[in-house]
Amino acid sequence: xxxxxxxxxxxxxxxxxxxxxxxxxxxxxxxxxxxxxxxxxxxxxxxxxxxxxxxxxxxxxxxxxxxxxxxxxxxxxxxxxxxxxxxxxxxxxxxxxxxxxxxxxxxxxxxxxxxx
Amino acid sequence: xxxxxxxxxxxxxxxxxxxxxxxxxxxxxxxxxxxxxxxxxxxxxxxxxxxxxxxxxxxxxxxxxxxxxxxxxxxxxxxxxxxxxxxxxxxxxxxxxxxxxxxxxxxxxxx
Numbered sequence: 001x002x003x004x005x006x007x008x009x010x011x012x013x014x015x016x017x018x019x020x021x022x023x024x025x026x027x028x029x030x031x032x033x034x035x036x037x038x039x040x041x042x043x044x045x046x047x048x049x050x051x052x053x054x055x056x057x058x059x060x061x062x063x064x065x066x067x068x069x070x071x072x073x074x075x076x077x078x079x080x081x082x083x084x085x086x087x088x089x090x091x092x093x094x095x096x097x098x099x100x101x102x103x104x105x106x107x108x109x110x111x112x113x114x115x116x
Numbered sequence: 117x118x119x120x121x122x123x124x125x126x127x128x129x130x131x132x133x134x135x136x137x138x139x140x141x142x143x144x145x146x147x148x149x150x151x152x153x154x155x156x157x158x159x160x161x162x163x164x165x166x167x168x169x170x171x172x173x174x175x176x177x178x179x180x181x182x183x184x185x186x187x188x189x190x191x192x193x194x195x196x197x198x199x200x201x202x203x204x205x206x207x208x209x210x211x212x213x214x215x216x217x218x219x220x221x222x223x224x225x226x227x
Binding site: 112 | 211
């Protein structure tokens with residue numbers, strides 16, 4: 001199967017700082033990547049969809065200035081949580097599709113963000 | 117009516133039981149159907165992928181799609197405690213468009 005990595009797996013930061021999370025497709029070129037957040041025992045919530053080389057499309061209610069997404073290459077997308085607050089603490093997961101793997105999403109292992 | 121419905125559980129079964137997990141959907145345009153397994157604090161892992169109607173088997177797992185009834189199932193034979201996880205169904209119209217996930221069913225397999 002396709003491999004998607006995320007870094008870091010866990011991050012703790014102070015309120016007001018910015019945090020960058022990387023998502024990489026390791027063995028295929030990801031034309032589209034998705035960013036989700038997930039609260040404990042709740043389902044995935046799609047935040048945004050990013051296509052390589054173009055601006056991300058954000059879901060309703062997601063602040064694009066707070067959650068900056070960059071998809072500069074076919075193997076890397078980044079999510080930057082700017083001016084993080086405790087309510088941003090959550091589990092962030094990326095997924096990717098591309099090439100001959102267009103019909104299903106392959107997920108990264110997730111990043112647990114804790115904002116103090 | 118939600119686009120994809122899935123019983124959230126929790127579902128508890130004894131080790132060795134056959135588990136049946138199900139989703140119903142409303143959009144007849146869906147062509148690709150997937151089942152993911154998600155362990156606590158991990159990203160979802162693709163278990164099964166099916167195109168259109170029919171059955172697909174992989175080891176202890178069998179996926180069934182009935183497009184006429186808009187109903188998909190995942191069967192787990194000889195369930196193990198390591199199968200304890202949340203199972204999410206997902207579907208799309210294809211070519212990276214319109215993915216929709218079910219809310220997930222929490223499964224516990226008791227030793």
